Each structure stands twice: as structure tokens, then as C-alpha cells.
Amino acid sequence: xxxxxxxxxxxxxxxxxxSDKARRSWKLSAPIMLGHIAHHLVQDPRNPKxxxxxxxxxxxxxxxxxxxxxxxxxxxxxxxxxxPKVVEEGKKKHVLDHxxxxxxxxxxxxxxxxxxxxxxxxxxxEDGGNSWAPVAGLNxxxxxxxxxxxxxxxxxxxxxxxxVIVDPRDAGHLYVAMSSGGxxxxxxxxxxxKPLVRGLSVxxxxxxxxxxxxxxxxxxxxxxxxxxxxxxxxxxxYRLDRPGETWERIGMKMPKKIxxxxxxxxxxxxxxxxCWVFPMDGGTVWPRTAIDGKPAAYSTRNAxxxxxxxxxxxPTRDAWWTVKRQAMCGDxxxxxxxxxxxxxxxxxxxxxxxxxxxxxxxxxxxxxxLETAEL
Amino acid sequence: MRVTIPSPLLSYTGRREVQxxxxxxxxxxxxxxxxxxxxxxxMVDEQDHMRTxxxxxxxxxxxxxxxxxxxxxxxxxxxxxxxxx
Numbered sequence: 001x002x003x004x005x006x007x008x009x010x011x012x013x014x015x016x017x018x019s020d021k022a023r024r025s026w027k028l029s030a031p032i033m034l035g036h037i038a039h040h041l042v043q044d045p046r047n048p049k050x051x052x053x054x055x056x057x058x059x060x061x062x063x064x065x066x067x068x069x070x071x072x073x074x075x076x077x078x079x080x081x082x083x084p085k086v087v088e089e090g091k092k093k094h095v096l097d098h099x100x101x102x103x104x105x106x107x108x109x110x111x112x113x114x115x116x117x118x119x120x121x122x123x124x125x126e127d128g129g130n131s132w133a134p135v136a137g138l139n140x141x142x143x144x145x146x147x148x149x150x151x152x153x154x155x156x157x158x159x160x161x162x163x164v165i166v167d168p169r170d171a172g173h174l175y176v177a178m179s180s181g182g183x184x185x186x187x188x189x190x191x192x193x194k195p196l197v198r199g200l201s202v203x204x205x206x207x208x209x210x211x212x213x214x215x216x217x218x219x220x221x222x223x224x225x226x227x228x229x230x231x232x233x234x235x236x237x238y239r240l241d242r243p244g245e246t247w248e249r250i251g252m253k254m255p256k257k258i259x260x261x262x263x264x265x266x267x268x269x270x271x272x273x274x275c276w277v278f279p280m281d282g283g284t285v286w287p288r289t290a291i292d293g294k295p296a297a298y299s300t301r302n303a304x305x306x307x308x309x310x311x312x313x314x315p316t317r318d319a320w321w322t323v324k325r326q327a328m329c330g331d332x333x334x335x336x337x338x339x340x341x342x343x344x345x346x347x348x349x350x351x352x353x354x355x356x357x358x359x360x361x362x363x364x365x366x367x368x369x370l371e372t373a374e375l
Numbered sequence: 376m377r378v379t380i381p382s383p384l385l386s387y388t389g390r391r392e393v394q395x396x397x398x399x400x401x402x403x404x405x406x407x408x409x410x411x412x413x414x415x416x417x418m419v420d421e422q423d424h425m426r427t428x429x430x431x432x433x434x435x436x437x438x439x440x441x442x443x444x445x446x447x448x449x450x451x452x453x454x455x456x457x458x459x460x
Binding site: 059061077078085093095 | 383384412413416417418419420421422423424426427428429455456457
């Protein structure tokens with residue numbers, strides 16, 4: 001019988017937190033690949049024994065590990081994601097720093113996986129993650145350099161492609177987001193792409209018609225309504241209802257003293273009017289910490305018309321941590337369990353959709369990503 | 376030829392010293408990857424550049440570039456500089 005678990009990626013390795021069915025007690029595993037930089041661990045919903053693990057080491061190149069026994073043993077992909085070797089003079093020679101984001105493919109394609117990388121690139125595996133090929137329609141797009149800009153336009157720890165989303169109704173319908181580079185959509189399995197940034201704000205003074213200034217932090221599709229997307233952007237919280245193409249800034253309804261800047265976005269598994277964010281300080285020099293040292297999640301239950309603060313159990317003062325874009329997630333249970341991993345190595349959990357929080361792990365390395373699993 | 380392996384790559388070889396064949400550094404690294412799949416990409420990026428902080432010495436002489444010629448009687452030392460925190 002599978003029980004709830006969390007796959008924890010940290011700056012110094014990975015961990016697995018296993019719980020009981022009631023999600024009351026949590027037990028931390030020994031470190032996995034201690035000392036290596038863990039970027040993302042994701043369970044395969046089509047084959048729950050399989051977990052993919054993106055990893056890099058301080059001075060070694062990036063690679064990808066696969067477990068087919070729920071994380072007990074790991075083997076290395078035979079051909080991990082990498083950009084093609086460039087021989088033509090004058091052409092940009094991309095070098096993959098790490099695979100930042102992993103997404104299982106469509107249910108009808110059980111061996112397919114996608115990886116988003118730093119610097120921005122999209123890769124696809126058709127053999128369960130063992131070998132990977134670049135998605136040329138994106139990586140070799142003639143406007144690639146205009147979309148991504150120069151490397152200095154990226155985030156401080158490297159520009160990245162993230163939020164790889166496969167439409168559950170259509171294996172060929174994909175979304176990706178890039179920091180920087182904006183949100184893009186493909187309807188032909190990645191062969192061609194169309195920007196999807198109308199309505200999104202950019203930092204004041206920059207030209208909004210240039211994609212390289214767009215910085216979506218995290219985009220999620222509602223499982224209960226694949227025509228609805230929510231986004232936490234560098235410049236606000238948004239909702240998009242397809243086939244519409246204009247994002248609506250629902251973060252304007254957040255309290256003014258909190259604002260609508262943050263990294264993660266979590267959507268409800270069964271209710272498309274509910275999502276959660278974890279705001280951070282985007283004032284002055286952008287500290288990117290909990291606002292006033294008082295961390296809180298915020299939730300809307302009406303698609304963004306109003307927001308509620310959810311901080312019961314969280315530190316009430318002197319907590320200057322951040323929840324990164326991959327480090328907040330929700331499970332599929334009822335009520336939904338929410339989990340937030342912090343830059344200070346704590347994991348906070350709520351069994352009641354954010355109304356009450358408690359710390360279930362501490363003293364871990366900086367947490368980069370959290371994913372729920374059933375192990 | 377004799378090749379010494381730094382600790383971050385021992386998970387591939389399982390031992391400090393291995394044997395590999397080749398007249399150039401590129402050929403030896405290819406042979407290492409044949410014996411220990413995946414090890415080359417951890418040392419060399421997709422544009423065939425040694426990764427930052429990876430150094431290779433032929434006896435006491437540092438090699439620059441994958442096309443460096445090797446002497447079979449010499450020892451190839453793969454060295455991993457460690458920095459960061």
C-alpha cells in the first residue's frame with residue numbers, strides 16, 4: 001500500500017520523507033548522493049516505481065539518475081540531456097549547466113519525459129529517461145537569442161527553462177516557461193512554438209514587447225480544468241483561461257503591503273478556482289525573503305477575486321527564508337496537503353489546505369525542490 | 376596507459392588507478408567512457424571543452440586540449456580542483 005512521501009532536492013543532495021496514510025508523522029531517509037547538487041526528483045505517475053533525479057556536482061558535469069524501485073537504487077542515464085556539439089564558426093556553443101526541471105510525458109506515452117535546462121533548453125526522452133535528445137523546435141528556434149537574451153539576463157543562479165506542462169488531453173500540446181524568455185506554447189509536440197505573454201507585466205522601464213525581459217517564475221495547469229493556467233511571475237500573479245491568450249493579473253487583489261511577488265505556484269487537484277502562492281519581498285533591492293520576516297502562504301478560492309492569508313503555525317517573526325519556485329507542492333489527497341521547503345532547510349506541511357502548518361523536517365541543506373510522491 | 380582517478384569520479388571506476396588506451400587525450404577519454412559509461416561527460420562538456428576545475432597532467436606536464444599527444448609509458452593524472460562551499 002503506497003503512502004505519502006516527499007522527494008526533496010537540496011543543494012547538498014536528495015532526501016526522501018516518508019509518512020503514514022494520515023500524514024501525521026514523517027521519517028527522513030539517509031541522504032542520497034550526499035554532496036551533489038540535487039535539482040529535481042519526480043515520481044512517474046504512469047509507473048510509480050520509477051523516479052527521475054536531476055543532479056550535478058560542484059565541478060563535474062550534469063547528469064540524470066533513474067530509480068526503478070522507488071528510490072532504493074539508482075542508475076545513471078546512458079545519454080543525459082546535452083546540447084548538440086557545434087562545429088560551425090560563429091554559432092553559439094551552448095553548454096548545459098544542469099537539468100532544472102523534469103516533467104513526465106503524457107499518459108498515452110509512458111516512456112516519454114521532458115527536461116528543462118539551464119541555460120534555457122528543452123529535452124525529450126522516449127525511453128524512460130535513459131537517453132535524451134534536444135527539442136530542436138525550441139532550442140534551435142531562429143528567435144532563440146531574442147527570447148532568451150544574453151546569459152546575464154537570466155536569474156542569479158543561471159537562466160532556466162521550467163514549468164514544462166503537457167496537456168492531459170493532448171500529448172502534442174505543451175507549455176514551457178523561461179526565466180527569462182516568457183511563456184511559450186506548442187501544439188505539435190515541440191516542433192513549433194508561439195509566445196504566450198500578452199497581459200504580463202515586466203520590470204518598469206523595460207520593453208514588454210521583448211520576450212527576454214519576461215520572467216515567469218512558475219506556471220501550473222489545473223488538472224481539473226486543463227484550459228486554466230495560473231502563474232507566479234516576477235511581476236505579479238496571473239490566471240489565463242484558454243482559448244484566451246491574455247493573462248489576467250489576479251495578484252492585484254492581494255493586500256498592498258504584501259504585494260504579488262513570489263516564486264512558487266500550487267494549484268488544487270480538483271478545484272480550478274483554488275491556488276496557493278508564497279509571497280516574498282520584492283521591494284527595493286528585492287531581498288526575496290519572507291515579508292517582514294513573517295512567512296505566510298496565500299490562497300484564493302475564487303480564481304483570484306480575493307485572497308486569504310494562511311500563516312497559522314508558521315514562524316510569527318524573525319524568519320528570513322524563501323520558498324523557491326520548485327519548493328512548494330500539494331498532494332492529491334482530501335483535504336489537500338501542502339508542503340513548502342525553505343532556503344534554510346526546513347519543510348513545513350499543512351494537512352488542511354494551508355489553514356494549519358507545522359515543521360516536519362529541519363536542518364537540511366538549502367531546499368531547491370519538493371515533489372509529492374506515493375511510495 | 377596508466378590513468379589516476381580523482382575521488383569525485385571513483386563512483387565510476389571503483390579504483391584510483393585504471394588502464395586506458397589511446398594516443399591522444401581525446402582517445403583515452405573515449406576509452407575510459409567505454410569502460411566506465413558516463414564518466415567522460417562529467418569531465419568534458421558537449422562542446423569538447425574540459426570542465427572548469429578539471430585538470431589533466433601527463434606525468435608532471437599539464438595538458439591543454441583534447442588533441443594533446445600522449446606517451447604510452449607516461450601516467451595520465453586526472454585532477455579535480457575543489458573549491459566552493
